[in-house]
Amino acid sequence: QVEVVESGGGLVEPGGSLRLSCAATDRYFSAYNMGWFRQAPGKEREFVAGITWAGDTTYYADAVKDRFTISRDNAENTMYLQMDGLKPEDTAVYYCNAGGVYTNTYSYPRADSWGQGTQVTVSS
Numbered sequence: 349q350v351e352v353v354e355s356g357g358g359l360v361e362p363g364g365s366l367r368l369s370c371a372a373t374d375r376y377f378s379a380y381n382m383g384w385f386r387q388a389p390g391k392e393r394e395f396v397a398g399i400t401w402a403g404d405t406t407y408y409a410d411a412v413k414d415r416f417t418i419s420r421d422n423a424e425n426t427m428y429l430q431m432d433g434l435k436p437e438d439t440a441v442y443y444c445n446a447g448g449v450y451t452n453t454y455s456y457p458r459a460d461s462w463g464q465g466t467q468v469t470v471s472s
Contacts, residue, residue, distance in 0.1 A: 357466030370444030378422035383450030386440035398450025
């Protein structure tokens with residue numbers, strides 16, 4: 349099991365920004381690919397962004413490309429999601445996941461690596 353803890357969500361107006369964090373205590377964090385997902389009310393959980401273990405390759409869903417930026421700090425065992433130009437349709441609970449495969453064409457999240465999520469609400 350890879351334990352992760354998401355934080356940084358909140359209420360923001362359309363066009364605003366938020367930065368989400370995902371912290372992990374696993375000592376192998378730097379060896380894991382990492383990903384962000386989100387789930388809006390009444391919808392299935394969907395892939396948002398992914399980053400390779402070295403941080404040299406990133407992937408984004410079309411809906412967030414050019415607005416969101418995924419990054420990681422392996423020294424701090426933390427991954428980030430910078431969200432700019434937020435839209436009401438970005439409203440969801442955001443989850444991070446570690447140790448799976450996360451690309452914009454397919455993703456295989458690790459079943460034992462979901463955190464509690466962090467709520468993002470975009471509304472005026």
